[in-house]
Amino acid sequence: MDGSLNLVGLGLAAIGPGVGIGLIFAAFISGVARQPEARGNLQSIAILGFVLAEALFIITVALAFVL
Amino acid sequence: MSATLIPAIISAAEGGDGEFVPPGPSSFDLPPFANLGGFEITKPMGLVVLSAVIVIGFTVLASRKAEVVPGRLQFAGEAVYGFVRNSMARESIGGEHFMKFVPYLFSLFLFILVNNYYGILPFLQFPSFSRIGFIVPLAIITWLLYIGAGIYAHGPFGYLKHATVPGGVSGPILLLLVPLEFISNILVRPFTLTLRLFGNMFAGHLLLILFATGGAALLTSGNIGYGVVGVLSFGLGIAVSFLEMLVMFLQAYVFTLLASMYIGEALADEH
Numbered sequence: 001m002d003g004s005l006n007l008v009g010l011g012l013a014a015i016g017p018g019v020g021i022g023l024i025f026a027a028f029i030s031g032v033a034r035q036p037e038a039r040g041n042l043q044s045i046a047i048l049g050f051v052l053a054e055a056l057f058i059i060t061v062a063l064a065f066v067l
Numbered sequence: 068m069s070a071t072l073i074p075a076i077i078s079a080a081e082g083g084d085g086e087f088v089p090p091g092p093s094s095f096d097l098p099p100f101a102n103l104g105g106f107e108i109t110k111p112m113g114l115v116v117l118s119a120v121i122v123i124g125f126t127v128l129a130s131r132k133a134e135v136v137p138g139r140l141q142f143a144g145e146a147v148y149g150f151v152r153n154s155m156a157r158e159s160i161g162g163e164h165f166m167k168f169v170p171y172l173f174s175l176f177l178f179i180l181v182n183n184y185y186g187i188l189p190f191l192q193f194p195s196f197s198r199i200g201f202i203v204p205l206a207i208i209t210w211l212l213y214i215g216a217g218i219y220a221h222g223p224f225g226y227l228k229h230a231t232v233p234g235g236v237s238g239p240i241l242l243l244l245v246p247l248e249f250i251s252n253i254l255v256r257p258f259t260l261t262l263r264l265f266g267n268m269f270a271g272h273l274l275l276i277l278f279a280t281g282g283a284a285l286l287t288s289g290n291i292g293y294g295v296v297g298v299l300s301f302g303l304g305i306a307v308s309f310l311e312m313l314v315m316f317l318q319a320y321v322f323t324l325l326a327s328m329y330i331g332e333a334l335a336d337e338h
Binding site: 057059 | 266325
């Protein structure tokens with residue numbers, strides 16, 4: 001069996017953004033549950049946070065295949 | 068799965084000597100299908116040109132005979148346009164200047180959306196933005212646009228100050244903050260824009276290839292236990308396709324949203 005050790009690091013690097021994205025959407029859901037009319041505002045903020053947290057992992061994906 | 072499809076998938080997955088070769092970055096290097104005077108044309112290049120035709124055709128058809136009571140196509144076009152204009156451009160850029168940037172954001176959104184959805188269209192099934200070269204120009208245009216907008220609004224040095232000096236901060240802490248802000252606001256943004264779209268399309272397509280070819284290899288391995296896992300793998304492939312549909316839309320949305328947020332931030336008044 002062969003492969004790159006990079007991919008193990010890739011799996012480890014997925015933990016951080018995974019936890020972060022979970023926290024972001026947990027906050028989004030509880031925010032909407034408390035105040036359903038704020039959904040529109042919260043949604044774009046939640047997606048922005050999701051994107052920023054995900055960016056870390058995406059950069060790792062690129063680097064795992066490049067390096 | 069038809070009987071003819073599985074051997075085709077298998078032969079694509081195997082390296083010739085019957086051993087399963089996992090998909091990797093080399094799965095994205097497609098052979099050229101045409102040669103125009105020494106210039107080789109590959110599938111993603113053709114798909115990108117096709118996407119421009121689709122976007123132009125859709126917008127022309129949707130807006131050609133505009134009526135007060137919209138038809139079906141006009142309604143679809145207006146829904147997409149309204150989505151980009153209201154929920155992205157007006158929200159992030161603000162009521163004063165946003166109309167100038169709506170044409171760019173609208174075409175950017177449609178272009179990325181069409182190119183992403185190639186990934187799950189039957190027979191095409193290759194997201195052209197999983198090749199990074201196609202995204203770099205989009206990110207560069209966006210970068211030039213928001214920097215240009217900032218320079219237009221604040222002047223060259225005014226914009227540099229606007230972008231790098233955070234409001235309400237003074238003293239020696241600026242020595243630390245100004246380089247950080249410069250790196251994050253000017254240098255890193257085009258890279259993250261590019262890498263985010265590329266990484267999502269690349270990883271998603273790699274996952275789909277893995278489930279399809281791996282499932283086929285397991286099914287035809289002759290072992291009952293492996294066969295069951297192969298069926299599971301095909302099922303997961305279908306589930307991941309639905310996830311990809313969501314991700315493809317989300318990435319087009321996010322790219323456009325970030326572009327409009329960067330423009331809005333560059334244009335914003337001093338705070």
